[in-house]
Amino acid sequence: MNYPFWDVPLIGGGILIGIVAILHVFVAHFAIGGGLYLALTERKAIKENDQKLINYLKKHSKFFLLVTVVFGALSGVGIWFTIGLVHPSATSTLIHSFVFGWAIEWVFFIVEISAILIYYATWDKLDPKTHNTIGWIYFAGAYLSLVIINGILSFMLTSGKWVDIPFTEPSKKFWVGFFNPSYFPSLFIRTGVALALAGLYSLITATRVEDEELRTKLVQYSGKWLVPAFILIPVAGIWYISIIPPLAREISMGGAPAVTVFAVLSIVFSLIIALFAWLGPIKTPKQTSFAFALGLLVIGFMVTAVTEWVREAVRKPYIIYNYMYSNAILKTQGDKINEIGALNFAKWVSVKEINEENVLKAGEEIFRVQCQSCHTIDGYNGIKKLISGWSENYIDFQLQHLDMLKGFMPPFYGTEQERKALAKWLYSLNEEKTK
Amino acid sequence: MTQQIIIPEPDPIPLPAPYWLLKFLLVLTFILHIIAMNFALGGGIITGITDLIGRKKNSQFHLNLARSFSKMLPIATAFTITLGVAPLLFIQVLYGQYFYTASIILAWPWLSVILLLLIGYYGYYIYQFNFEKLQGVRAWIVLGSAVLFALIGLIYTNTLVLMLTPEKWAQKYFANPHGTNFNFDDPTVIPRYLHFLVASVSVAGLLVLIYGLVKLKSDESFGRWAVRYGGLWFVIGTVVQYATGIWFLLALKKDLMMIFMGGNGVATAVFGISVLLSLVSLILILLSFNAQNPRPLSIFGIVLLFLTIVGMAVMRDILRDAYLSDYFKPEQFEVQPQISVLIVFGIVFIAGLITVGYMLNKVIKAKPVTT
Numbered sequence: 001m002n003y004p005f006w007d008v009p010l011i012g013g014g015i016l017i018g019i020v021a022i023l024h025v026f027v028a029h030f031a032i033g034g035g036l037y038l039a040l041t042e043r044k045a046i047k048e049n050d051q052k053l054i055n056y057l058k059k060h061s062k063f064f065l066l067v068t069v070v071f072g073a074l075s076g077v078g079i080w081f082t083i084g085l086v087h088p089s090a091t092s093t094l095i096h097s098f099v100f101g102w103a104i105e106w107v108f109f110i111v112e113i114s115a116i117l118i119y120y121a122t123w124d125k126l127d128p129k130t131h132n133t134i135g136w137i138y139f140a141g142a143y144l145s146l147v148i149i150n151g152i153l154s155f156m157l158t159s160g161k162w163v164d165i166p167f168t169e170p171s172k173k174f175w176v177g178f179f180n181p182s183y184f185p186s187l188f189i190r191t192g193v194a195l196a197l198a199g200l201y202s203l204i205t206a207t208r209v210e211d212e213e214l215r216t217k218l219v220q221y222s223g224k225w226l227v228p229a230f231i232l233i234p235v236a237g238i239w240y241i242s243i244i245p246p247l248a249r250e251i252s253m254g255g256a257p258a259v260t261v262f263a264v265l266s267i268v269f270s271l272i273i274a275l276f277a278w279l280g281p282i283k284t285p286k287q288t289s290f291a292f293a294l295g296l297l298v299i300g301f302m303v304t305a306v307t308e309w310v311r312e313a314v315r316k317p318y319i320i321y322n323y324m325y326s327n328a329i330l331k332t333q334g335d336k337i338n339e340i341g342a343l344n345f346a347k348w349v350s351v352k353e354i355n356e357e358n359v360l361k362a363g364e365e366i367f368r369v370q371c372q373s374c375h376t377i378d379g380y381n382g383i384k385k386l387i388s389g390w391s392e393n394y395i396d397f398q399l400q401h402l403d404m405l406k407g408f409m410p411p412f413y414g415t416e417q418e419r420k421a422l423a424k425w426l427y428s429l430n431e432e433k434t435k
Numbered sequence: 436m437t438q439q440i441i442i443p444e445p446d447p448i449p450l451p452a453p454y455w456l457l458k459f460l461l462v463l464t465f466i467l468h469i470i471a472m473n474f475a476l477g478g479g480i481i482t483g484i485t486d487l488i489g490r491k492k493n494s495q496f497h498l499n500l501a502r503s504f505s506k507m508l509p510i511a512t513a514f515t516i517t518l519g520v521a522p523l524l525f526i527q528v529l530y531g532q533y534f535y536t537a538s539i540i541l542a543w544p545w546l547s548v549i550l551l552l553l554i555g556y557y558g559y560y561i562y563q564f565n566f567e568k569l570q571g572v573r574a575w576i577v578l579g580s581a582v583l584f585a586l587i588g589l590i591y592t593n594t595l596v597l598m599l600t601p602e603k604w605a606q607k608y609f610a611n612p613h614g615t616n617f618n619f620d621d622p623t624v625i626p627r628y629l630h631f632l633v634a635s636v637s638v639a640g641l642l643v644l645i646y647g648l649v650k651l652k653s654d655e656s657f658g659r660w661a662v663r664y665g666g667l668w669f670v671i672g673t674v675v676q677y678a679t680g681i682w683f684l685l686a687l688k689k690d691l692m693m694i695f696m697g698g699n700g701v702a703t704a705v706f707g708i709s710v711l712l713s714l715v716s717l718i719l720i721l722l723s724f725n726a727q728n729p730r731p732l733s734i735f736g737i738v739l740l741f742l743t744i745v746g747m748a749v750m751r752d753i754l755r756d757a758y759l760s761d762y763f764k765p766e767q768f769e770v771q772p773q774i775s776v777l778i779v780f781g782i783v784f785i786a787g788l789i790t791v792g793y794m795l796n797k798v799i800k801a802k803p804v805t806t
Contacts, residue, residue, distance in 0.1 A: 002443040002444055002532075003443050003532075003535055003536060003539060004536060004539050004540065004604075004608045004612065005539075005612065006539045006542045006612070006613075006614045007612045007613050007614075008613075008614075009613070020549075066557075066560060069513055070553070070556050070557060070560070071553070073513070073516055073517070074516065074549060074552055074553050074556065075549075077516060077519075077520065077549065078546075078549040080523070081538075081545065081546055081548065081549055082546065084527070084534075084535055084538060085535075085538060085539055085542045085545065085546060085614070088443075088531075088535035088536075088539065089446075091527070091535070092446045092527065092531045092535065093446065093448065095446075095524065095527045095528060095531065096446045096448035096450075096451075096528065096531075097448055099450075099451045099452070099457075099524070099528050099773075100451060100452070100773060100776045100777055100779070100780045101776070102524050103460075103521070103524065103780050103784075104779060104780050104783045106517075106520050106521050106524065107780075107783050107784050107787040108783075108787070109517050109520060110517055110518075110787060110791065111787050111790050111791060113513050113514070113517045114791045114794060114795075115790075115794060117510055117513060118794050118795075118797075118798055121506075121798075122797075122798060122801065125798075125801045126797060126798075126801050130797050130801075134794055134797070137790060137794065141790075167448065167449050167769075167771050168771060170449070170451060170771035170772060170773045171773045171774055171775040171776060173773075174451070174773045174775075174776050175775070175776075330447075347441050347442075347443055347444075348441060348605075348608065350609055
């Protein structure tokens with residue numbers, strides 16, 4: 001309510017964030033796991049004095065550079081741009097709570113980018129050992145950036161005791177928020193994902209190697225990079241689920257059917273990858289083709305997409321747990337809004353006082369500042385469809401008990417007059433349709 | 436008609452460090468970002484034009500320079516982005532309520548920056564990796580990328596000027612909440628933008644000059660040519676820059692203009708010294724063209740120009756606070772320092788510098804001539 005609401009037609013801001021975020025996550029985890037892949041495989045090549053393997057790594061590092069340094073870095077900035085536009089208040093909270101966390105991550109970025117640019121440019125210029133060291137520096141920088149961002153991301157779902165610590169204990173507040181309850185399970189899951197994606201992406205370049213002997217060896221080697229993930233992810237996953245807020249667990253396990261379907265899909269797709277990685281690259285590396293590798297990567301992308309979607313969905317009704325609701329209202333502001341009214345509290349509304357003439361306009365404004373961060377009118381999660389057939393009284397009844405009837409929605413905040421105006425406007429959408 | 440002024444409340448979370456430290460980091464990292472940006476944008480423009488001249492005149496010097504710079508451009512772009520993250524962070528810390536609001540009003544252009552950057556960035560890599568193969572079209576690819584980058588600058592200027600003029604927000608937002616606005620009705624946007632665009636060509640000219648200095652050892656005649664060629668870009672750019680600068684200054688509202696003309700002692704001094712430094716730098720670079728040894732003169736000129744950039748960045752900051760003086764009161768910030776986090780940041784920062792230093796040292800030792 002503090003910031004103007006950016007009206008994105010049809011898809012709404014949430015989907016926009018989703019698109020950018022999923023693309024980024026899919027590349028960023030490769031940027032981490034792939035760094036370890038480069039460093040370890042180069043070490044192996046140096047040990048075995050395998051020039052052919054070095055030549056493969058040279059080519060693979062170009063692919064790696066073009067995917068991670070360009071797309072990975074830019075899509076990361078892209079998420080930041082997008083959330084700042086769609087959820088400015090939440091972005092501001094994350095920025096202000098972790099200013100020097102972000103600054104620390106920035107240092108790791110600089111190290112990471114410098115290292116990979118040097119790594120790629122010096123294959124024939126540095127002695128192999130030093131070159132390999134640069135590879136390790138890259139991986140260290142990349143992994144440490146995960147160590148930082150993971151604290152901030154996991155904080156959003158499990159803010160833990162952060163909310164209760166006063167701002168007069170600033171250092172404690174920072175660390176408690178950062179090392180929040182889901183920090184470690186989340187870090188382990190992401191580490192597993194990074195390793196798996198290192199394998200999936202390197203299969204893309206490995207299956208295109210012309211030398212059959214090297215290709216067979218590489219395909220099998222790359223396939224094995226998926227194995228740790230299938231131990232790490234389920235174990236850390238169960239830990240993660242056991243630690244997240246009960247409401248979040250409920251949403252993912254039947255409370256909200258769409259979320260449950262996606263959660264199940266995430267597991268099914270992962271099992272498909274496990275099965276085919278075993279049957280293909282690991283058991284029959286010689287027959288594993290580029291198309292097969294591409295298929296696995298596409299399924300990998302689908303796992304990323306549905307899992308990220310679930311991770312976002314289970315956080316409802318909050319955007320930052322127990323602190324800020326999805327519509328940017330702070331939990332502590334509720335009483336004040338009930339007292340002075342949502343229109344008075346909101347900054348960017350053209351109606352402040354409701355009278356007989358502007359009641360529909362007022363309802364629409366309330367919808368914009370309080371509902372539209374999740375609901376569009378006609379498009380994604382469209383309100384028109386959701387309330388189709390409801391009477392004005394029934395809409396008003398729902399508005400009074402939003403948080404109880406639908407656990408994943410924040411309560412309505414505002415005066416009775418405002419709630420009635422919102423109900424009236426919502427009901428007018430129904431009338432529009434019947435005309 | 437009375438203007439409706441709506442300004443969001445600042446974030447209720449206190450600052451984790453003193454205001455001056457955050458301000459210092461904002462300006463410092465902005466300077467680093469803007470220099471890398473100058474190399475990426477101005478470098479692209481110079482490289483593309485040099486490539487065209489080289490092919491037309493069949494000049495090996497021009498083509499060699501374009502070939503060398505094709506490798507520099509993606510690196511400069513990578514650092515523009517990475518170094519840009521820090522000022523973007525600190526501006527949200529100190530000026531969040533202005534920054535978010537302005538960017539929301541221009542949401543689609545603002546978001547399109549990412550796409551433009553992505554295409555332009557890949558364009559630079561296409562140029563580098565296919566330099567020999569592409570021949571005729573390659574110069575247009577690198578120039579195309581540079582044009583996309585120049586567009587990004589224009590969007591930035593639009594947004595960041597709107598950020599400084601809260602008087603215009605409500606009117607723009609209520610007329611169009613879909614985020615497809617621009618800010619061209621502000622008379623300072625175009626001159627301010629040109630002042631940044633021309634600077635990038637000028638500063639990238641100095642990079643060519645530095646490249647020439649490095650080449651002097653291995654290839655005296657090529658090195659000398661590059662020193663003069665780059666110096667000429669710098670000189671012409673800087674002369675044009677005086678014109679855009681005057682235009683920008685005159686386009687400012689009178690009370691804002693006057694802070695640099697005696698109204699504010701510090702602002703006036705920084706302005707005067709910066710202009711003077713750039714003039715001396717210009718003369719030194721001109722003198723280096725025909726000097727027996729161009730090195731000392733030009734290096735001195737480069738140092739002075741770097742100081743000019745610092746001065747300009749400080750002026751930019753003073754101007755921002757002058758624009759916002761009715762609303763932005765630094766003394767109103769609540770500060771609750773996160774000492775332990777600051778210490779970790781300090782350690783990580785120093786370790787990061789050492790690590791990058793170590794890697795650069797290895798690279799320089801491996802190959803004495805940088806390309």
